Amino acid sequence: MEKIIKAEHIVFRYPADAEENQQPAKNPPILKDISLEIEKGSFTAVLGHNGSGKSTFAKHINAILLPESGKMFVEGLDTANENLLFDIRQKAGMVFQNPDNQIVATVVEEDVAFAPENLGVPPAEIRKRVDDALKAVNMYEYRNHAPTQLSGGQKQRVAIAGVIAMQPDCIILDEPTAMLDPQGRQEVMQTIRKLNQEQGITIVLITHYMEEAALADRIVVIDDGVILLDDTPKKVFSQVEKMKEIGLDVPQVTELAYELRKAGYAVPAEIITEEECLQALEKIL
Amino acid sequence: MAILKTEGLTYTYSAGTPFEKTAVDHVDLCIEENTMIGVIGHTGSGKSTLMQHFNGLLQPTSGKVLLNGQDIWADKSKLREVRFQVGLVFQYPEYQLFEETVAKDIAFGCKNMGLSEEEIKSRVLETANMLGMEKELLERSPFALSGGQKRRAAIAGVMAMRPKILILDEPCAGLDPKGRNLMLRQIRDYQKKTKSTVLLVSHSMEDVAEFTEKLLVMSKAKLFCYEETYQVFRRADELKQLGLRVPQIASVMQTLRKKGYNLPEDLYTVESAKAAVLALLRKGAASC
Numbered sequence: 001m002e003k004i005i006k007a008e009h010i011v012f013r014y015p016a017d018a019e020e021n022q023q024p025a026k027n028p029p030i031l032k033d034i035s036l037e038i039e040k041g042s043f044t045a046v047l048g049h050n051g052s053g054k055s056t057f058a059k060h061i062n063a064i065l066l067p068e069s070g071k072m073f074v075e076g077l078d079t080a081n082e083n084l085l086f087d088i089r090q091k092a093g094m095v096f097q098n099p100d101n102q103i104v105a106t107v108v109e110e111d112v113a114f115a116p117e118n119l120g121v122p123p124a125e126i127r128k129r130v131d132d133a134l135k136a137v138n139m140y141e142y143r144n145h146a147p148t149q150l151s152g153g154q155k156q157r158v159a160i161a162g163v164i165a166m167q168p169d170c171i172i173l174d175e176p177t178a179m180l181d182p183q184g185r186q187e188v189m190q191t192i193r194k195l196n197q198e199q200g201i202t203i204v205l206i207t208h209y210m211e212e213a214a215l216a217d218r219i220v221v222i223d224d225g226v227i228l229l230d231d232t233p234k235k236v237f238s239q240v241e242k243m244k245e246i247g248l249d250v251p252q253v254t255e256l257a258y259e260l261r262k263a264g265y266a267v268p269a270e271i272i273t274e275e276e277c278l279q280a281l282e283k284i285l
Numbered sequence: 286m287a288i289l290k291t292e293g294l295t296y297t298y299s300a301g302t303p304f305e306k307t308a309v310d311h312v313d314l315c316i317e318e319n320t321m322i323g324v325i326g327h328t329g330s331g332k333s334t335l336m337q338h339f340n341g342l343l344q345p346t347s348g349k350v351l352l353n354g355q356d357i358w359a360d361k362s363k364l365r366e367v368r369f370q371v372g373l374v375f376q377y378p379e380y381q382l383f384e385e386t387v388a389k390d391i392a393f394g395c396k397n398m399g400l401s402e403e404e405i406k407s408r409v410l411e412t413a414n415m416l417g418m419e420k421e422l423l424e425r426s427p428f429a430l431s432g433g434q435k436r437r438a439a440i441a442g443v444m445a446m447r448p449k450i451l452i453l454d455e456p457c458a459g460l461d462p463k464g465r466n467l468m469l470r471q472i473r474d475y476q477k478k479t480k481s482t483v484l485l486v487s488h489s490m491e492d493v494a495e496f497t498e499k500l501l502v503m504s505k506a507k508l509f510c511y512e513e514t515y516q517v518f519r520r521a522d523e524l525k526q527l528g529l530r531v532p533q534i535a536s537v538m539q540t541l542r543k544k545g546y547n548l549p550e551d552l553y554t555v556e557s558a559k560a561a562v563l564a565l566l567r568k569g570a571a572s573c
Contacts, residue, residue, distance in 0.1 A: 048461075049461040049462075049463060049464070050431070050432055050433060050459075050460060050461045050464055051431065051432075097459065151327075151328040151329055152328050153328070175459065178458055178459050179376075179455075179458060180328070180488065181326075181327050181328045181488045181528065181529070182488060182490065182528065182529055182530045183327060183328075183528035183529070184328060185488075208459075208460070208461050208462060208465075210462070211533065244463075247461055247462065247463030247464070248461065248462055248463070249462035249463075251533060252491065252532060252533040252534040252555050253533055253534065253537060255555045256534060256537075256555050256558055256559055256562070259555070259559045260559065260562060260563070263559075263563060265566065274533060274536060274537050274540075277537050278537055278540055278541065281537070281541060281562065282541075282544075284566065285541075285546055285562070285565060285566065285569065
């Protein structure tokens with residue numbers, strides 16, 4: 001399989017505050033030797049507690065941050081090469097937590113057109129890309145609305161459309177559902193899965209919601225600047241105690257199955273969805 | 286005893302313009318003292334608008350808000366007093382920190398209340414302690430704290446005023462699972478200790494299931510219901526129609542019940558589900 005993202009021994013630290021400190025002591029590194037390869041067309045969830053370094057890592061993928069040592073490649077392009085910056089950001093688009101901070105225009109379709117306009121795409125092509133992007137996130141009928149009148153989930157989908165209009169190969173989403181209600185969360189997650197499955201866009205999703213991570217092909221757990229676990233959701237969530245120990249959680253159904261197994265009942269270890277839990281319970285009840 | 290009541294509370298944004306929108310529509314509520322309440326609803330359901338009426342940030346278009354039986358708008362000069370009694374903490378309150386030290390920031394509200402230096406000092410210490418903030422932190426700049434501690438400092442500033450009612454809008458947004466859990470436990474401990482009423486606005490059904498006694502559900506500007514938490518989560522199908530849902534575990538337990546398994550109706554936390562399933566398994570084993 002082709003690797004779209006390749007991180008090689010990345011080390012990164014934020015600069016120390018020079019004002020408070022005449023001789024700035026170096027901050028401790030937030031990323032300590034991270035190496036990771038992500039396959040084209042895959043859906044990877046990244047988990048980690050606050051301050052674990054997961055967002056810092058994500059910001060390396062589209063060259064918002066550059067490694068202190070080590071290398072980051074996006075489709076073979078070195079993010080440290082300034083001349084490649086536009087190409088890299090076109091290939092790897094980023095969506096952030098707060099939709100209100102990402103919307104720049106006063107009409108939905110103009111907002112989606114912002115990136116392709118900046119890339120110098122011809123007008124006719126922009127029109128087509130904007131329409132396609134809005135249809136892909138199911139927001140086409142809102143194309144003439146003002147973003148302020150939309151719900152959080154709708155705004156976040158517009159932000160995703162804005163990234164899709166650049167025709168990226170990879171989208172990195174940093175807690176895109178943190179500010180949304182349950183329905184908004186569901187809308188955004190459905191959109192992400194659809195883009196991954198139907199258009200083959202590589203997805204890197206950073207989240208604190210374990211149920212969302214359970215939908216991915218692969219989960220990478222970052223703890224204290226290193227990769228602690230890297231496996232399928234079933235394998236990662238079956239380590240209930242380890243996940244809790246590092247300040248994370250597992251889906252509720254996984255926890256129930258774990259508790260029943262501990263009590264001596266024959267429940268399989270790898271339960272991560274409601275259906276699997278139901279089946280397992282019906283077997284023993 | 287009721288501490289806060291609303292009677293026919295209605296609020297219309299931009300009345301008389303093409304953008305006219307009724308955000309709160311004839312809400313009658315009676316909120317008790319010493320209760321932990323979850324507030325849930327779809328985005329735009331009117332829950333934030335409703336909350337902003339409780340401390341007089343918004344004035345009803347029609348209807349009344351009664352605090353201790355008094356209409357809060359009857360005498361506008363007393364609104365300041367209302368705001369001391371009903372504390373409101375917005376989303377991402379850490380953006381509102383401004384003082385030189387954490388202690389001064391927490392003390393700001395109390396100073397405005399005209400409390401004595403000694404009283405302020407003891408309240409700042411006690412509140413910081415309830416939120417698990419160590420004493421050394423108090424003399425630091427609030428801007429030098431971690432995200433979770435900044436948020437605690439901001440919440441402590443309102444808690445220190447010891448409002449009879451404390452409204453928290455998504456206090457756990459953006460926190461990791463462990464951080465969420467700790468924050469919610471600290472808020473619940475505060476509620477128990479002060480015997481005040483806490484309203485917790487949240488999008489997480491799992492969180493309100495575990496930490497609240499009652500749920501206030503808003504939908505399309507109207508009060509859908511205000512009931513005991515377990516009663517609300519029985520109504521899974523209705524909640525789904527409102528764009529909400531029930532905790533994952535409640536959904537599994539309800540499906541099992543529908544299939545004829547003899548499980549209680551009020552299972553909505555992992556702990557209660559585990560106990561009920563184990564009880565059923567043991568009963569099954571005994572009857573074999």
